[in-house]
Amino acid sequence: MSSGTHSTPDTPAGNVAADPADPATLVDRLRAGLPAEAVLTDPDITASYANDMASFCEAGTPAVVVLPRTVEQVQHVMRTATELRVPVVPQGARTGLSGAANASDGCVVLSLVKMDRIIEISPVDRIAVVEPGVVNATLSRAVGEHGLYYPPDPSSWETCTIGGNIGTASGGLCCVKYGVTAEYVLGLDVVLADGRLMSTGRRTAKGVAGYDLTRLFVGSEGSLGIVVRAILALKPQPPQQLVLAAEFGSAAEACDAVCRIMEGGHVPSLLELMDRTTIRAVNALAQMGLPETTEALLLAAFDTPDPAADLAAVGALCEAAGATQVVPAEDAAESELLLQARRLSLTALEGVKGTTMIDDVCVPRSRLGDMLEGVERIAEKYSLTIGVCAHAGDGNTHPTVCFDAADPDESRRARESFDEIMALGLELGGTITGEHGVGVLKKEWLARELGPVGVEMQRAVKAAFDPHHLLNPGKLF
Numbered sequence: 001m002s003s004g005t006h007s008t009p010d011t012p013a014g015n016v017a018a019d020p021a022d023p024a025t026l027v028d029r030l031r032a033g034l035p036a037e038a039v040l041t042d043p044d045i046t047a048s049y050a051n052d053m054a055s056f057c058e059a060g061t062p063a064v065v066v067l068p069r070t071v072e073q074v075q076h077v078m079r080t081a082t083e084l085r086v087p088v089v090p091q092g093a094r095t096g097l098s099g100a101a102n103a104s105d106g107c108v109v110l111s112l113v114k115m116d117r118i119i120e121i122s123p124v125d126r127i128a129v130v131e132p133g134v135v136n137a138t139l140s141r142a143v144g145e146h147g148l149y150y151p152p153d154p155s156s157w158e159t160c161t162i163g164g165n166i167g168t169a170s171g172g173l174c175c176v177k178y179g180v181t182a183e184y185v186l187g188l189d190v191v192l193a194d195g196r197l198m199s200t201g202r203r204t205a206k207g208v209a210g211y212d213l214t215r216l217f218v219g220s221e222g223s224l225g226i227v228v229r230a231i232l233a234l235k236p237q238p239p240q241q242l243v244l245a246a247e248f249g250s251a252a253e254a255c256d257a258v259c260r261i262m263e264g265g266h267v268p269s270l271l272e273l274m275d276r277t278t279i280r281a282v283n284a285l286a287q288m289g290l291p292e293t294t295e296a297l298l299l300a301a302f303d304t305p306d307p308a309a310d311l312a313a314v315g316a317l318c319e320a321a322g323a324t325q326v327v328p329a330e331d332a333a334e335s336e337l338l339l340q341a342r343r344l345s346l347t348a349l350e351g352v353k354g355t356t357m358i359d360d361v362c363v364p365r366s367r368l369g370d371m372l373e374g375v376e377r378i379a380e381k382y383s384l385t386i387g388v389c390a391h392a393g394d395g396n397t398h399p400t401v402c403f404d405a406a407d408p409d410e411s412r413r414a415r416e417s418f419d420e421i422m423a424l425g426l427e428l429g430g431t432i433t434g435e436h437g438v439g440v441l442k443k444e445w446l447a448r449e450l451g452p453v454g455v456e457m458q459r460a461v462k463a464a465f466d467p468h469h470l471l472n473p474g475k476l477f
């Protein structure tokens, strides 16, 4: 299936393809400014760059994949693409869950993974300057050696890239205390559609010069320009966090505990939820020995000077909400094991039926209980297994529809339930996506969330940066 439509300025509705450039001309022109090994044309290899990790999202066939190593090479790619009016799909590690990095027919896939240098780490300015292909965990470890901390930690952190994190405005486990990627991007170098290089933002602690174009690029899903360098804010490394696990007889009680913890003014460094389906899936995948009879497991952590005292206070709140058991981890190793279990959740749920559709609805924390109850109702209505793991402290849920992709009826029910979960999220005052982005998967839903005026203004912004609609066509709207 193809998502390969792209629009010209004359076709603002966005769905009429321009004449495709002759592939041989395109490849010759690209090779003129790139080393031979940076231009891949073998169809078996280029096909392997067609999609990210989102199942069931349409993806086209790339004409060519390029792997530049320098800013100048990226500029050459964009100049060529604009001259020949060929669409360009930027890619990081392709761990995205919404089809936002999926190829369109005849496109240039622009993979940034070879631009993976950490250019600078400054303990005084508390910043890191990096290329987009740096892997999140690599950066975290590198800044850790300087006593510094880069908080955004998607569960995919061992593979996903900073460029992809910026593209999707990704979050993670510790964002309940430290905030998401947007809070850490101070400045960017961006190659625009026509190949010009633009710098946004700052490397200073403060700065309000002009519109905040840096923030505009965070979450823009490769639709406005190519990020080739980022200035990221760092924090001093906090003390090692300690984790507590609380078991509940119902998801409602676990959500009540979340509300009590937040209402009580506590600031956990992590507050995560796994339901029974998720717990079982993780045990099946990794034999973690998590308690399978419990309906919901809440993980809370503190990285304060006295985490044991904070955990005791939060444990008491969990018990007041009905926890059947509260087990604080004894040391850092036990804490890390619990986090590993949570990080494995999405991967583990894939094992339930072979395929998953992962929702990413974020609701106000006060409505978390209603969200989980609604998901249970939807699972029953469609006779499907829907496992839920959640960044509970953020109200960010991942109801994960498990289904057999070879069964057309089950696949149809999976898509309908997936949509109904987003409708429920909007009804509860939430958003269709807390961190995974819109991509191809939630395009129709973005329009419902933003409304016609909102969509019109977003399209106007897109047109200002990308007048020929060549950057990541078919995504967002």
Ligand SMILES: Cc1cc2nc3c(=O)[nH]c(=O)nc-3n(C[C@H](O)[C@H](O)[C@H](O)COP(=O)(O)OP(=O)(O)OC[C@H]3O[C@@H](n4cnc5c(N)ncnc54)[C@H](O)[C@@H]3O)c2cc1C
Pocket (backbone or CB within 6 Å): 052, 053, 089, 090, 091, 092, 093, 094, 095, 096, 097, 100, 101, 112, 132, 153, 154, 155, 156, 159, 160, 161, 162, 163, 164, 165, 166, 167, 168, 169, 170, 171, 172, 173, 220, 221, 222, 223, 225, 226, 227, 228, 346, 347, 435, 436, 472
């Ligand atoms: C097991 C698993 C767990 C996950 N857990 C989380 C989680 O906890 N939190 C979370 O937020 N996400 C999570 N994700 C989703 C995913 O890992 C994130 O969205 C991540 O930020 C994507 O990074 P990437 O390098 O793979 O980017 P890609 O998937 O390759 O690209 C993502 C988007 O960014 C754009 N892009 C990439 N590089 C650039 C660039 N240099 N310039 C411009 N645009 C660019 C792409 O066009 C695309 O639109 C998870 C995924 C998996 C598979």
